[in-house]
Amino acid sequence: MNVLGIETSCDETGVAVYSAERGLIAHRLHSQVDLHARYGGVVPEIASRDHVRRLLPLIQEVLDDAGIERPDLIAHTAGPGLIGALMVGGGMAAGLGAVWDCPVVPVHHMEGHLLAPMLEEDPPEYPFLALLVSGGHTLLIAVRGLGRYRVLGSTLDDAAGEAFDKTAKLLGLPYPGGPALAALAEAGDDTAHTLPRPMLDKPGFDFSFSGLKTAVMLKVREAETKGTLDAERADIAASFQRAAVDTLVGKSLKAANSEGLSRLVVAGGVGANALLRAEMARRFDGSVYYPRLAFCTDNGAMIAVAGALRHADAGPAGAVLARARWALDTLEPPAGG
Numbered sequence: 001m002n003v004l005g006i007e008t009s010c011d012e013t014g015v016a017v018y019s020a021e022r023g024l025i026a027h028r029l030h031s032q033v034d035l036h037a038r039y040g041g042v043v044p045e046i047a048s049r050d051h052v053r054r055l056l057p058l059i060q061e062v063l064d065d066a067g068i069e070r071p072d073l074i075a076h077t078a079g080p081g082l083i084g085a086l087m088v089g090g091g092m093a094a095g096l097g098a099v100w101d102c103p104v105v106p107v108h109h110m111e112g113h114l115l116a117p118m119l120e121e122d123p124p125e126y127p128f129l130a131l132l133v134s135g136g137h138t139l140l141i142a143v144r145g146l147g148r149y150r151v152l153g154s155t156l157d158d159a160a161g162e163a164f165d166k167t168a169k170l171l172g173l174p175y176p177g178g179p180a181l182a183a184l185a186e187a188g189d190d191t192a193h194t195l196p197r198p199m200l201d202k203p204g205f206d207f208s209f210s211g212l213k214t215a216v217m218l219k220v221r222e223a224e225t226k227g228t229l230d231a232e233r234a235d236i237a238a239s240f241q242r243a244a245v246d247t248l249v250g251k252s253l254k255a256a257n258s259e260g261l262s263r264l265v266v267a268g269g270v271g272a273n274a275l276l277r278a279e280m281a282r283r284f285d286g287s288v289y290y291p292r293l294a295f296c297t298d299n300g301a302m303i304a305v306a307g308a309l310r311h312a313d314a315g316p317a318g319a320v321l322a323r324a325r326w327a328l329d330t331l332e333p334p335a336g337g
């Protein structure tokens with residue numbers, strides 16, 4: 001069974017062909033980062049229009065790469081995400097599904113992130129704890145099986161990736177800020193500034209990043225007033241990154257302990273962060289699983305593998321399914337599973 005995966009929830013057009021028997025066969029990605037950079041963030045209408053331009057040629061390329069004319073199943077991201085962008089992928093899935101007489105399965109974007117490590121050679125077994133850290137979400141989830149998710153904690157304000165992006169903006173770095181901030185931090189001293197680790201000492205598994213962002217803003221203003229910002233930018237970046245990573249690792253360790261889970265999946269864009277990976281390896285007393293770096297951020301491969309695992313939920317191509325908001329813990333195991 002060959003599954004075509006389509007991801008268009010935000011600013012990446014991702015497509016892939018995944019075979020239930022042979023694994024990942026082909027994948028392509030077009031990033032819109034350059035289009036949105038001048039606005040300092042994703043402009044939804046520009047995102048939708050670019051998905052319209054890119055999607056069909058990318059699908060043709062990935063089918064050519066896979067050496068097939070049509071897939072046996074189409075999986076598309078149905079939410080959560082930007083509604084116009086989701087409609088482009090959902091519309092394409094419905095149209096191609098009708099033309100090819102091929103079933104379509106809607107995929108939850110965060111379930112895609114959660115299942116991305118299943119594309120790797122040593123995939124995690126259930127149950128595991130998942131830390132999903134992206135530009136829009138920060139979630140700690142007890143995963144007992146496919147579609148058996150209990151959200152243990154989430155963010156009360158900014159998502160982890162959003163905190164990286166906003167802090168990067170304060171430091172004058174280009175969008176998307178996460179990778180740029182991580183690069184700048186390499187040259188900095190992470191003990192130079194004392195920054196809060198929000199919620200770390202509080203019971204429960206929720207996160208909050210807005211206080212940390214405000215603390216950075218005050219440091220930046222102080223340095224601007226003193227005229228030392230240029231000299232201090234790397235130290236501030238390193239201190240922020242250390243505080244954010246300490247919080248993510250600390251809460252994950254606590255959640256794993258309290259749930260008795262010895263496997264941890266880290267996925268989503270911030271999962272690409274090198275300090276986060278190093279600190280998890282050092283402090284987590286169990287096995288940590290990641291998608292390969294290219295599949296931490298949005299991509300079609302994770303949607304294709306999620307679609308393959310959820311093939312029982314597929315139906316004939318019909319109305320376009322797109323949901324801007326969609327809570328992960330409302331998902332259920334696949335039909336009959």
Ligand code: KG4
Pocket residue numbers: 010133134135136137160161162164165176177178179182268269270271272273274296297298
């Ligand atoms: O999962 P993703 O591609 O898109 C969403 O679904 O949001 O995540 C994008 C987020 C952005 O906020 C980006 O700045 C962050 O992931 N990110 C990073 C790194 N690479 C990407 N944050 C910290 N360190 C990185 N190396």
Ligand code: ZN
Pocket residue numbers: 109113134135268269297298
């Ligand atoms: Zn994502």
